[in-house]
Amino acid sequence: MNGNLFNRVVLIVLDSVGIGAMPDADRWGDEGADTLGHIAELRGLHVPNLQRLGLGNIRPLRSLGPVNSPEACYGRCALLSNGKDTTTGHWEIAGIILERAFPTYPQGFPPEIIARFIEETGVPGVLGNVPASGTEIIRELGEEHMRTGKPIVYTSADSVFQIAAHEEVIPVDRLYTMCEKARAILRGEHEVGRVIARPFIGAPGNFRRTERRRDFAVPPPRENLLVALAEAGLDVVSVGKIASIYDYAGITQALPSKDNAQGIDQTIAALCEPTRGLIFTNLVDFDMLYGHRRDVEGYARALEYFDARLPEIEAALKDDDLLILAADHGNDPAFRGTDHTREYTPLLVTGRRARRGVDLGTRRSLADIGQTIADNFGLKLKAGESFLADIAE
The missing domain is CATH 3.30.70.1250 (Phosphopentomutase)
Known part of the structure; x- marks a missing residue:
């Protein structure tokens, strides 16, 4: 599909908000992990805005069922790369598939x-x-x-x-x-x-x-979404730790944020500027403050806080903007240990020029997100399958 259906794409990564173990989770010791599922079961979730978009349509959750007419297109993404960490997930979104996982050191460094x-x-x-x-x-x-x-x-x-x-x-x-x-x-x-x-x-x-x-950071390969957009003369505005994850490659403006509240503020501020291209935000609190610390209550409150502020983000969208909500991996606060968990990630896509209620299914890779954004601007990445035609009104 030819590009320019949307003037701008706003991609918000809800860091670690997984939606159920992937089929290969046992290889990672993560069989049975379910970030959203366990939070909904153990504590309950009141997220009416995410629900109306179709979060419960991806997969019914306790206290968070499907709606008859979801306002967004919805689905879930698998992680194709070998890993389950922040860099791996974010790089895959940008079209980089890692065959070798970045090393971790649960016993400390040699x-x-x-x-x-x-x-x-x-x-x-x-x-x-x-x-x-x-x-x-x-x-x-x-x-x-x-x-x-x-x-x-x-x-x-x-x-x-x-x-x-x-x-x-x-x-x-x-x-x-x-x-x-x-x-x-x-x-x-x-x-x-x-x-x-x-x-x-x-x-x-x-x-x-x-x-x-x-x-x-380790510099990512040059062939990725952010660099492709920047070289095409488009804006790539990062919010939070996005810039550091990609070692600033392709970033045209970096807006700092120390927590979810500031990240949302900065995203809204970026939406008010006359840019064309990508606004890319990471909301870190889910993972940093609550997932790793196995805090179910705190994680639930953070999700509800984001949900309460979601209408502010939607109100700031222009008619030709597209909003994509996604995640990079899981971090089930009810699971054993303090590590990330190998999970599917939710996918919600909405905009005034986008279709509503389209089931995008289970995407083979997070790279489908990057390929869709590239497709919108007439570009193509090596990895990923675009779903732009599925969401185009």
Whole structure:
């Protein structure tokens, strides 16, 4: 289908909002995982706006059934890549299929990696080297870090090497340099998706992470949706951690956000600007604050908060805008462990020029989203099957 049906596409990724285990979930230890299903069953969900769009039509959920005339097109996406992390899911949306998963370190990083990091950065050693919540490990090890000058190194369920340091102990510029050295070390079999600087301030018992976080990502292959749009002269406006996930490749404007509330605010602000192309938002709280911490109640409240603000986003849409709601993987807060979960992701597509109530089925890959956006602008990606013809009015 030829492009330009929609002047602008707004793609919002609800980070980790899965909708049931994929057939290969047992390979990942995730058989039975069901982020939305378990939240709806254990706590219940009041999300009338998502329901009217057709969330319950994708798959009936307890207290969230199908509606007779859904206002959006609806379906679900499988993850074709080998992985279940943020970078893998987002890259696949942009048309990049990974055959090899980014490495994760549930037991911490190997001694040889830590030894080389110490040698090349000149630090007196490191603290931590375990998977941990960033706020918790700073609370636990921050005082010792201030006393010894040793940076706190930790990871998570994602493929990340994180370095936390008090700004008065290790100045931010030096912390960034340390991250650059770590990025150079972490290549080959240990090429993590991101190295992240996590500066903090305050006194023991009252530490606080600052907004000087910086991500040092693996650059994605040049052949991806964002670069294709930018090279065609279109706007690619990122909100939240989108820019860092793609190492700023193809990004024409990056709007920061620290949480879902600010992410929604920034998305609405971007919609008010006279752009043409893509507004790409990641809402991080579902995953960061509630999925990894196995907080069913908090996750449910975050979903209900997004639902309550969804009409604001819809009201900001122009007649020729298209809104796509999706996710990148699962993170079932009722499941064992604290890792992501290998799940299908929901897909809701709406706009004043789009059809309503079309069942888009089970998409083979998240890349179908990127291919559809590319198709709208007369472009083509290597991966994915466009559903633009299915939603065109």
